[in-house]
Amino acid sequence: MPASEGTIEQRITALGIILPLASEPAAKYVNYVYTNGLLFLSGKGPSAPIKGKLGHDFSTEEGYQFARQVGIEVLAVLKQALGDLGLVRQVVKAQGFVHAVPSFEEHHKVLNGFSDLMVEVFGERGMHARSVFGANSLRDQLPVIIDSIFEVELNR
Template sequence: MHSARLEELGIQLPPVAAPVAAYTPAVRSGNLVFTSGQLPFVEGALPMTGKVGAEVTAEQGYDLARIAALNAVAAVADVVGGIDNIEQIVKVTGFVASAHNFGGQPGVINGSSEVLVEIFGDAGIHARAAVGVAELPLDAPVEVEIIVRVKECS
């Protein structure tokens, strides 16, 4: 179901990113899975660093938010035995390292929201917060965390 949609879209989930501190990428509690903040790692590295609205354009931030959301989905899928066990994206929280006077956080985090809807359809429609922050770990431009509902425990 969702795995077939990924294939249709030509999207391959990345390997789960190793934590950069003392935490786990995702935790299941009943039928909900909460991810830790996911950075836009590609093959273990950040493709770019800096603040959106300065060193990073809003369009680049959008692309990075998309990557971070895919990393979050990968973390959830790893905990629940695959993407097909995800029933609904409940909430997305996106953090944007923002240059002074940059107010385009919602447009940047649309990168996350839109890829989730592409993959999950109506089940990808979610509540959301898009927050501007002064700094993110490793000088990442964006960080995304998600909460998802998954199939019942067996």
């Protein structure tokens, strides 16, 4: 189904995605903060407990799938926050941290897993600015963590 057809929920179903319940923060912070029309999401990693580094334990292609899994977790948090994913006006920004060996050079290809999913789900509204960084270590030795910002329609 092209991104221009159907509701966001229908697109997710057509992609074969079943949204999990949003994971809860592991410390004293929240999954999201809403201010001035923007929804800021805390950094999320893949929902399954995966540990390791890109370029040592995992390939770029596996990293792409991990980033896509992070995108699904982000969709779950958006659903928790908004109730209706149709309230997303624009994916504004994604910032990724890729746990990698120093010689790894394909961080951008890993983050494409997240970016591609956002465009598949939201169409043109899924296009976003982004940055990606290599990291020597990440919490729980996760292979990738992504935080994101969304413009949303809320009357709060």
